[in-house]
Amino acid sequence: MIDIDVKEMGTVTVVAPRGDVDMAVADDVRRRLTDLVDRGQPRLVLDLGLVMYIDSSGLGALVAAMKHARAAGGDIKVCALESDVRSLFEMTRLNKVLAVHATRQEAVAAWG
Amino acid sequence: MTSEADQLARMRSWLWTQLVGQALPLEECSAFLVAVGEICNNVIKHAYAGQGGRPISIALSAFPDRLIVDVEDEGAPYDPRGYRPPDLDTVPESGMGLFLVRRSVDEVAFDTARPQGTRWTLVKYRAKPAVPPTA
Numbered sequence: 353m354i355d356i357d358v359k360e361m362g363t364v365t366v367v368a369p370r371g372d373v374d375m376a377v378a379d380d381v382r383r384r385l386t387d388l389v390d391r392g393q394p395r396l397v398l399d400l401g402l403v404m405y406i407d408s409s410g411l412g413a414l415v416a417a418m419k420h421a422r423a424a425g426g427d428i429k430v431c432a433l434e435s436d437v438r439s440l441f442e443m444t445r446l447n448k449v450l451a452v453h454a455t456r457q458e459a460v461a462a463w464g
Numbered sequence: 465m466t467s468e469a470d471q472l473a474r475m476r477s478w479l480w481t482q483l484v485g486q487a488l489p490l491e492e493c494s495a496f497l498v499a500v501g502e503i504c505n506n507v508i509k510h511a512y513a514g515q516g517g518r519p520i521s522i523a524l525s526a527f528p529d530r531l532i533v534d535v536e537d538e539g540a541p542y543d544p545r546g547y548r549p550p551d552l553d554t555v556p557e558s559g560m561g562l563f564l565v566r567r568s569v570d571e572v573a574f575d576t577a578r579p580q581g582t583r584w585t586l587v588k589y590r591a592k593p594a595v596p597p598t599a
Contacts, residue, residue, distance in 0.1 A: 409505060
């Protein structure tokens with residue numbers, strides 16, 4: 353299990369996992385995100401500021417959740433990427449697919 | 465380690481300590497961690513088909529010009545014929561593991577010519593020290 357902080361900020365839901373997002377917890381992260389979408393909260397901000405390591409399973413979970421959110425008329429905006437996580441986003445070009453913001457405030461504001 | 469996903473964090477902690485102890489720059493340590501983590505993921509998922517309690521041994525060898533990590537398992541041998549590089553344009557949800565391995569280290573080799581399992585060998589070369597310009 354991974355500790356995931358969830359906060360509602362107006363019509364946007366901010367999700368902040370705390371710890372490594374690897375194969376052991378990737379399904380948990382995907383499920384938490386898709387459950388929010390299914391409960392009518394498809395406008396998501398994923399704050400990765402406390403994630404120092406993510407693997408391909410974690411990235412796959414984010415992609416799955418992004419597709420789920422978009423199918424429901426929402427999306428996931430990510431923010432606060434640590435340098436190692438940012439490198440993997442760039443390597444997999446996920447930074448071209450998901451909107452990446454420097455801070456949580458910017459990401460929430462980008463929802464308008 | 466054994467083949468449970470919840471062993472991965474412990475493996476990374478151990479490997480990080482070993483790599484930092486070899487004076488590898490932190491960025492390179494992180495890249496090695498990604499590569500070894502992805503190999504272990506593949507071993508757990510494919511070589512052992514999700515079965516826990518099976519051995520995965522990891523060994524670091526340090527040389528003046530490079531670091532080598534060997535990852536060995538006793539599961540189903542890796543079959544390279546099954547590998548397809550991911551099409552990043554399609555934003556795949558899986559199949560990125562070996563792609564990340566290849567992007568994170570300088571050399572990747574595997575040996576399946578053994579009684580069982582696969583030995584993966586990951587190599588990262590140390591950066592050459594900068595040579596001051598001569599007059």
